[in-house]
Structures are given as C-alpha cells and as structure tokens.
Amino acid sequence: MPNLLPRLPGLLLLTALLAACNPTPTPSDALDARTVPLAQAASGSTSVPFAGQWRVTDRPDWLSVTPLSGQGNVTLTITADRAAATPLKANQSELSGQIKIEWTSGTGSVAKSGAALWTVTAQQFELGGRLVAPAQAQGQDAQSAASLRTQAPAGTARGVIVKYRSASLKPQGGASLSAAQLGQRTLEAARLKVLATSALGTQSAQLNVTNVDAALAALRADPQVEYAVPNAVLSAQAQPVVPSDQFAGLQWAYPLMGYGGVWRDMEAGGYTKPVTVAVVDTGVRFDHPDLKGQLWGPGEGALDVLPFTAGDAQTSPYDSGDGDGPDTDPTDPSIQGRTTGSHGTHVTGIIAARWGDNGVSCDGCSQTGVVGASYKANIKVLPIRVLDAQGNTSEADVISAVRYAAGLPVTLGTTTYRNPHPAQVINLSLGGDISADTARPMCDAIAEARSAGSLVIAAAGNGYGTSPYYPAACSAAVAVGSVTLSGGSAPQRSKFSNAYPEVQLSAPGGAEPYGGNRFNGGTLNGQPFPDVILSTDWDYMKNQPNYAAQVGTSQASPQVAALAALLLSKGVTTGPADTLARLVATATDLGAQGRDDQFGYGMVNAAAALNAPAVSSTLGLRLQSARGLTFQPAVDALGRFQAYLGDGTYRVIGGLDTDSNGIYGEAHEKRVEREVTLARATPRVDVGDLQPR
Template identity: 60%
Template sequence: MSRHPASALLGLLGLTLLSACDVTFTPDMNPPDTGTTPVPTTPTTLADRTVPLAQAASATLNVPFSGTWSAVSIPAWLRLSQQAGSGNVAFTVTADRSLVTPLAADQQTLSAPLTLSWSSGTGSAARSGTVTWTVTAAQYSVTGRVTAPAQAQGNDIGTAAPPARTDTAPEARGVIVRYRATPDTLGIQGTPDTRQAQQTQQAQWQTVTRQVARTLSSAGLTGQAIRPLSSRSVAVQVSDVPAALAALRADPSVESVTPDVILRAQATAAPVTPTDQYAPLQWAYPLTGYGAVWRDMESGTYSKAVTVAVIDTGVRFDHPDLKGQLWQPGEGAMDLITSTGNGDGDGPDTDPTDPAVPGRSTGSHGTHVTGIIAARWGLNDASCAACSLTGVVGATRTANVKVLPVRVIDATGNATESDVALAIRYAAGLPVSVNGVMTRTPHAAQVINLSLGGATSAANAQEMCDAVQDATAAGSLVVAAAGNGYGTLPYYPAACPGAVAVASVTLSGGSAPVRSTFSNAYPQVQLAAPGGADPYTQGTFNGAALNGKPMPDMILSTSWDYQKNEPNYELEVGTSQASPQVAALAALLLSKGVTSDAAGTLARLNATATDLGAAGRDDQFGYGLINAAAALNAPAVSSGHGLRLQDARGRTYQPALDTLGRFQAWLGDGIYRAVAGEDLNGNGIYGETGERRDERSFTLSDTQPGVDLGDMQAR
C-alpha cells in the first residue's frame, strides 16, 4: 500500500529523591542564618534549576510550593507521573533514553528542558510565571572491538586493477593429449627394480612426446614446449589451437585431446551498476543485494519462465520503460472492475489500462508497482521531448519474468473485496466468470502481488482469504502489502492465512535499516522490504540529489502524467512499494531454479532474510529484510567488515570504529544485538545470511550501566 500518494483498498523537588538524583536548591529557597532555628516556610514562587538523573531510570521529586502548577512542555523522552496539581510540586519523572539516542550513539549525557507554569497568591499578592527545570541523564555504555583481517598502509603497495571480465570461451595456449593404452605406454606393475621402472617411465615419456610431434608435423604444425604429464598424456603449446585439435583427433592412437585453457586468480567480482538515467536514485536495490544478483544474471541461468500478477489499478501499457515486460490484452491481461459508478468503469474486459478521468493529473499506482518488478534496462523508445531515454530499472533485469496486469482498483483508488477475490483466483489460473463467460488466463501467475488492503475484519475478508487459499492450492505465492496504518491492526488480504504480509523498512543512516513508521506491525507479518520513509519525516539518508536537492528516501519507479498524457517517473512510499520487491525476488528464485514451488520459495525467502529488531521473527519485520544475494546464491561483490547495532524495538545505531576497530556506544536502557561481520553483497549490512559474523546480545539498565563485549571477530 502506498503512503504517498494514497492508493488501494482504503487503500519529571525536594528531599525525596532517588539516590542517583541530587538536586541543589537555589539560595532564595533557604532562610538566612540568624543563629536561631529557622521557621519552616512554604515558597510562593518557583525557580529554574537542574535535575540530574545520573544513571537512574527515574526519580521522585517533591518541591515545597504554595499555589498551582502544571507541566506545559515535556521532552518526548521523559514521562511524568503527574502533570499538574496544587501545593508541592510532586511527581516521578521517568526517562526513556533510547528515544533521543543519536544514530552515532556518541552522546554521553542527555539534557532537555522541562517547562512548568505556576501561579500563587490572590489579589495584590498574586504571582505567576514559568520556570525551566533542565533534566539531565547519563547514558549507559557498551564497548568492544571488531577484529578483521590485518590492514596496513605503505607507499610501495599498489592496487591491482580488477581482471577483465569476458563472457567468451576461456583462452587456450595449447592442447593436452591423452593416448590410448598400448604395449609401448603401459607401466610395469609389481617390479621390484625401481631403476628399471624409472627407465621404463622415461621411455614412455619419450614415446608420447615423439608421437605428438609427428602428428602435428604431418599437419604442418609445430609443437613447442612439449611436456609429458603422465605415461599417456602430454601438453604441447601450439599457435593454432583449433588446427592442432583437428589433427590430433584424427589420430586413432589419441584417446582425447582438449584445449589447455588459461585459468585466472578469482578476485571478488564487481557488482553490476545500472547505467539508466535514474537508476542511481533507486537505493532499494543495493540495500537488498541486487548488485551481486545482477552480476549473477550474466551467467544466463535465470531462464525458467515466470509470471508475476500485479493486481492493482491496471497499468500503462504505453510506458516505454515497460515495453515487452507485460502480458498484453489478449494474452491474459484483464480488467475485472465490475462497478461502473466510479467514472471510469465500463465493466470487465481484457484491457486493464489505468485510464485518465476528469480531475486526474498524475500517478498510476499499478504502473509504479510493475516498474519495481520489471522496468526495462537500457534504451527505451522515444515517447516525449522531455522524457528520459533510459529511465529506471526493475529488479528482474534479464530474467525470464513477465508481469500479468489485473485491474481491480479504479481511478479514485478504491476496490471492492469481491473484485479482489475474483482477481486472485483469475491470476492463479483458476476459471472465473467474467461477463457470464467462464474465463481463465493462459498465463497463470506463480507469484501474485497485492499492493492493496484495508482495516476490515477477518469475517468481512473471508471471501478474499478463501481466494488466497484457492490460489495457494493452485501453486501461486500470494504476496501482499501489510498496510500503512501506523499501528498494529491487521490489514487484509495481507493478514489472510496463506498470504505473505510484507512490512516496509527505510534507511537509518547506519548499517541496518529501520521500520518505516507507517508500516503496520502484527503477527501475520512475514517479511520486510524497502518501502521508504514517512513522507512527513523526509529522511534523506540515500545520499542522492534530485533537481539540486537531497532526494527523500522514497521509491522511484515508472508512472504516468495524466495532465500531459505522457509517461513519467514518480517517488512513492508505502508497503505498496515493499510488497513488489518481495514478489520480484520470489520470481527470480523460481526463474533461476533455486526453488520450484510456492512453499519452497517462501521458505527460502524467510531463511535468507536479514533478521532485524528483536532476535527471531517479530511483528515489525517478520523474519527480516529480504536478502536477494543470499537467496539466489549470488557471487560476492565486496569484502568489507563492520558492525551493526540494533535494539529490540528495531532502532539502529552506528558507533564509530577507530583504526584498531574499537568502539564505545552510549545508549539507553534496553536489550541490544551487536553483529560484527563481513559484507559480501555490497549493501552495507554486516553479517547477513551467508556472511561470516559474530553476534552478541546484551542488556543495559541502571543496574547494569556498562558492558564490554570484548573482541568480536568479523571473519
């Protein structure tokens, strides 16, 4: 479900202090020293002061006062047991340090102002005002060291250029010939005379050497550096390898002859970086390891045909970045909207084009979702004067994957549960009734994407859930957006049994992503994928610039400008953008043959996901962030080492490592996971599935304010 624009099936004095909190009273709060016992008085005004919590989690405060008071400004990380009253200012203040711990975890002491409003007296003695009590709190500490392979600097050390990559047959400098067993070349078995055996072996070497030289000479070829390898085989360098192969294969005494190919040292492969104009803005693919996957695709093994159904608003078939990527009208594409009261419904038909309607200006949700999966690489057909000739890229690149568009969301962003249920069955290849005619698609989808949903009840969603079960039984994997409700309410159809509910994550600036604030968290969430940052927070950790300004952490894909009636590209954010990334990876697993059915594909996705937040499956991330490189056994494209640090609530921190790998992080109370590991897929997340790692769990609190993790071996 997209968060922007909208879419889918909507879609904190006194003497009673804890020992860690020592408050110093201002001079006007104490009577002068007259040498007599002071008479207790109750102040009628309040004064500014500092309230140090030190390492305590909370403190109980009781300040003498005569009047009324209220807390008018409370820092977000502080909680007061009472926010207003009359008489003494008395309450307990509790700190949640984690809420304001910075990403770098380098702030040893937290400090924030608590503002109180007060009034006292009556008539001419009436007074009022505000005071600021500055609350400070010491952070807790974790230290350790990440150890990795030794590193050094030196002016006489060079960096070798990466080896040239070639997709042609390996180069050969000669041939290897193996002769048939003959009386002249048989070894002597069981002889006690070692000298005799050596003489015999020498004779055999001479025999095969002379034989290969004669054969090559008769073909007008000259053998160089002829070297016996055994009693029956010999290597020889020749300038014309094909001619030597032909001549030697014609010799009946030759058992086999093969090129003596050149082997090379195997360094880490370079990731594939798309050259399409807007590809540098598509940060989600590197985050999930696609640089390695796209390199792996060059092997040509992603050849099995896979269809991904996108049940959505329909699509713009005329978007040049989608040409050749879609099943067309007449090939199974279908519009199943039965309602005609939305301004664009003309009943079910075979053309699921996302239409223009009065008042509509920009944004085709289904086109955006489709582009995430399958946008073309390289040059597109020219479509308008200002249009990019290359645009964006999709996850599936050259894999044998096509999208089946099925339209159920109208131009106002709405869909009915009945249409969605029908579409799920249709996409799975089951027969459905369309305009009174039994119809089924000729291209049943192995993967179905539903970037839609709503906060309906399980009872109301029963028909959709039944359809999900039918599609699953037919062999389809049903992937759905978990919802953008900022809460814990299950959204359907994602929460249906059998569906794969996908949550959204976004960049944190550290070595692990965090949950997008809008992304719903509930028990049915199985996986997470990049869906972007809340548009109201405008995170810009991706490092890219768009039109001279930092680009927000949103997902860029294909779309349509209905005002100009031409293709464009659009930034959107939501679980709608996370879901198709899971669908695309599922399709690639099937296309490469890593998995062969829906159950195996889901198991592989879960097993290779990067566990985020609390250890194990949780409601925020499910089994974790999809890891395309690990899932597809893609080659290593980097060899960095580092640390990622997260708390049980999914927040991430990135303490600095010094030149010896040591770190010290200042954190709030909580349960944490520290992972030191390598990064083989170039996504900056250390110690994922398939990468060597050292993981430690630890707890920080006022009773355990410091932890030393010691050496963590990231190798």
C-alpha cells in the same frame, strides 16, 4: 520504673526542639529553573513547594511526565526512554532535556506568572568491544584447509607455499639453507620435479611443482615445516552492476538488498525459466515506455475485474472510471480532473521497469528513466485491475482477481475468464483494517491460489499501529512490512509500517512522508533526494508518462514479489513453499533475534537468496536493539568501539559485507554475534573480541 516519669517532660521538650529545627517548607509563589538528575534510573520523582497553579507545556519526546498539571506543590514523576534520544553514533554518555512549566500564583495586585525550565539529565549505559578481522588458517588448521583445497579442479593452485618454523634452516648434518633451497631439496629427495622457486620471506618460499598433492605430503612430513599449503589461484572480485538509466542512482532499495551482485549473476545467464507476476492493483499504463515489452497485455491475459457502476465517475464512491465494466483491458484510466498518479504502474515498475534506452516519448520525458529488479530475467507482469479510479475495491472483486491470477476460472457478469498465463507470484499492494471473520472469503481465495501454485505477497499496511490488515494477515499470504535507511549499517522499520504477528518479511518501502530522511546520498535538481521509492508513474494532468516517488508497504510488497520471481526464474526454487522458505532463510534478521512483529523474519536479501557472487569484502559492525532501533558506534584503527546506550537488549554483530549493501554479517556472510542486556544491574558490558567466522 519510678525513675521514668520525671524524664518524660524532657523527652517532650527534645521532640519539640527537633521540630523547631526542621520547619515545614513555606510554599514559594514562583518556580525557578532547576536540574533533575535521574542518574541511571528509569524514572525519578521530584517535589517543589509551590502556592499556585502550574502545567507542563513542553517536554522532549524521550521524557514522559505525570501529572501534566496541578495546583499547589509541583510533584512530578519523570520517566526516560533513553533509546529514543540516543544518537545514531551512540556517543553521548549523558542525555539532557528540558521540561517547560508555566505557572501562576496570587491574585490581584500580587498576582504572578512565568515559566520555568527544568533540565533533566540521564546517564547512559556503556557497551564496548573490539572488532577483529576473520582468522586466517594457520598451522594444523592450514593443513586441513589445504587438504580440502587440493581436491579442487586442476588449475586452482600453482605449486605450493611452505613456511618453516625457524629462519635457521639446516638439513640433517648439513650447512644452512634458505627456505627455497631446503624445500627444493626435500621435494627432489621425494623424486618430485621442482620447476622454479622464489623466496617469500626468511622462513617461507614458493615452489612451482606439477604434483601439488605429493609435494604437500613430502613437505608436511618434515618436522621443521610449520605449514605447507597450495599456492592457490585467485580471481578478480566481481564488480557490482550499476545501471546507467537516468534515475537509477536514486533507487537505493536495490543496492540495499544486494542487487549489484544479482544483476552481475544475470549477465552470466541462467534466469531463463518463464515467470509471471500478477500485479493486482489499479491497472497499469501500457503506454509507459519504461514498461514496453514487460507486460502481458490485452488479449494475453490482462484483465479488468471491476463492474460497471452507472453514475458520474467524479462523484460515485465506487466506479471503475473507464465506464465499461469487466474486460481484458486493465488500463488505469484517465478521468476528468484526476490528479493522482497510477499506483499499479508504480508497483509494476519496481518489478519490471526496462533497462536502457526507451526512446523519446514526450518533450522533456526521460529516455531511460528507472530500472526494475528483473533486468535480464524471463519475467513478465500480468496487470489485473481491481482498484477503481478512487483507489477503492470490494472484497468480492479481490477474490475474483486472486482466483483469476492463479489460473482458476472466474465469471464476471455473463462471461467466464481463465488466465492463459497463471501467475507463480501474485502481488497485492492493497488492504484494510477489517476483522478476520469479515476477511474469511478473501483468505479462502488466497488459500485456493496457494494450492494452485501461486505465492501471494501482500502489503502489511500503513496504519502506524498493530492492527492486522487483510488480505496480508491471511494465513496463506505473505505479509510484508516496510523498512528504510537509518544512516547506520542496518535499516530500520518505517514508522508507518504496521507491526503484528502475521508479518513475515520486510523490504524497502521508504521513510515516513515528509520525515526528512535523506540517507541514500542521491541528489535530484541539486537537492538531497529523500529516502523514498522512485518508480514508473503517469501524469494525468498532462496525460504523459513520468516517474514519481512514493512510500509505503505498497512499495515494499513488490520488492518481495520480484525476488520470489527471480528465485523461480533461476530455478533456485520451484514452488510457493520452497520459495517462501528460501526468502525467510536468507533474510537479514533485524530488531530482536528471530521473527518479530516489526520485521517478520527480516529484510529480504536478493544476493543471499540467489547465491550471487561476492562484489565487496569490507569488515564492519552493526548494533541493533530489540526494539528495532539501529546504532553505529565508531570503530577505531584497532577495531575498538565504545557505545553509550539506553537500557535494553542489544545484538552486536560483526562481519563481512560481501554484497556491497553496507550491512555487515548477514546470513550468507562471515559473522559473529553477541546479545547483551544493559540495565542498572549491568551498566557496563564488554563483549570482548568479535572475530567473524
């Protein structure tokens, strides 16, 4: 204890020396370029001594920075959203982006200013694996499969194929024989007639026999036989139907939903049950040549429910535009100065535009135009006008339109109307951000329509957000979100498409306007065609038919309505409940596994829903994030793939594409799936072999 006191001054001296070795940095009067490595961290902080004012004036979208301005030392927290910067091919092991900081320091003659670029780097996580072709039945599995196949109708097999375990074949106590010779001897010993034989290799042979079942039994009893299977009869694979109409090649949404096989299926007949789809919209142009014969017209149930509102149709915020109030002519009217197209005509064409020659309608007009999903099916559209010339309506008018469409009586003014062709499917490409309480009367009407036998399909909204839009969010309606092409083997959600819990299904509605997406491969006038939805329309300036590109959930909703109608026309389903169940069960699940707010249960697949014949058989991979993003890593000749991705949960799906839509391993196709999570704790994941089954 006494010896400690003399040492205290020395201890204080040591502390002072340490302080002298680590002086406080002097703030700089200028900012220089620097690199901020995040490695695999989600975020990181950096601090630079500075005497002056500064602010962050530019940064890439995948980096967030706080704070954005300050005085004195530049202390920033930088957070990386790696997935937002990961390219489609997922082939960058490290991401890099620059933050621009503008600064000033000093005053008067010593004042300085400038800008510094700070480079932020972020290492990606790794996902690998191998895609393997579907297994072929062998050995005992082949025998089991063959037993099932021999129960098929006569003519599905032309004899049998036998493979022996060894190339050295000897009957008991005899000389060596070929596979064909030994097989023939075995069958003849069983008193079975062999019509012809041929070698298929050193250990295999084809034996033409009349009694396939007995031949298989005799051969499988030989312990030298590895397997014996029927020589199955195969047929040429069906070819997808490709419409020849002038602009059909730009209608990428139909191939994406597998319609090539569906239209081939229609050519065999069977879509004979009559179905009416009510399009509750702006009305329609009955004089559009591409819709001739596809509509219920005036006197056949078509209806305009809009009331007459006195005043100038150009200035009135709510006017029918045709000046005559409710009647049986829902023609989308031409009013002075109108420059917009016909929304209802566009929606109708998606469902029911004619195929083939429409005749000459005007100078320069296309004689063939576009096609609708319905093709040869017994489907007609019932136009009901509820949106006025400015695209507005009221909740009361929607209620009247929905009830009328479903076959329920409605009274407009002093006249009571009843639809002679009640619609099995009602499309509502309209809606708004209103409260659930305000929407109750409209939701009640949709529930009534559902009880009357109508399936109500509605656009989920183009609000770029998460607010429920009504009537889509009504419990008895089917809210439809929009997807578009991604450049990869799975579509992505359209940026404008609202995401909320009531969204049940998705369908192609196109890419964000002016977003520049051109993945569909089509060209128009020598230029790449954007990922938009092309359909019938009307040019009010020239007062003649035309074709126009539009995007939105308004275009996605009729895609679902058309498929629902086809299910009913073919007889796959019979009412609202089983039709919706079929749409859900066969949808292509996108984003997170199962239902999610972005896609609902997934994108509708016409080929799967309608049991269309296979029109392709390619093997491929799709990689989807739980956030709804899609990536397409390269697959080499051996099936191996390596993807560099951000942190998060991913679904890795390998499978066949049998409907020629470029999406592998959908609900009706051979598939295998792995779900993995990449994070700092698991920076590298190998999913192993992916063999579809």
